[in-house]
Amino acid sequence: MEVLALELLPERANRPEALKEFFVRAAYKIESGEKVVDPADVCGEIQADLDYNSLEKALRAAADKAVAAVDAVNHNDHNKAIRLWGEIFGEDFPKAPLPPAYAAPVVPRPVKDSPQG
Numbered sequence: 486m487e488v489l490a491l492e493l494l495p496e497r498a499n500r501p502e503a504l505k506e507f508f509v510r511a512a513y514k515i516e517s518g519e520k521v522v523d524p525a526d527v528c529g530e531i532q533a534d535l536d537y538n539s540l541e542k543a544l545r546a547a548a549d550k551a552v553a554a555v556d557a558v559n560h561n562d563h564n565k566a567i568r569l570w571g572e573i574f575g576e577d578f579p580k581a582p583l584p585p586a587y588a589a590p591v592v593p594r595p596v597k598d599s600p601q602g
Contacts, residue, residue, distance in 0.1 A: 505551040512544035547573045
């Protein structure tokens with residue numbers, strides 16, 4: 486993963502966008518049949534026994550979740566985004582905060598038909 490990140494992680498994006506772009510690029514690279522090679526170009530393929538099929542599936546799942554997480558933030562659903570990032574990065578990723586117990590549910594205001602004029 487470190488070698489893929491070194492090669493594919495964008496430097497000029499905000500963190501969620503950069504992570505999304507990394508997972509999408511990495512999934513595409515592995516799906517295209519490219520191997521993970523030494524970035525210094527000294528020893529070739531990093532791990533000859535790497536299970537590329539499993540890596541491809543894991544990267545595609547992470548890419549799909551990263552795209553959904555960024556989309557969730559764009560739709561102001563931060564709890565969903567946090568949950569999705571947590572699915573990518575594992576149980577050590579911070580959990581979404583629970584809403585306060587005293588908070589009233591948000592419901593739309595009723596529409597009243599009243600005479601005008």
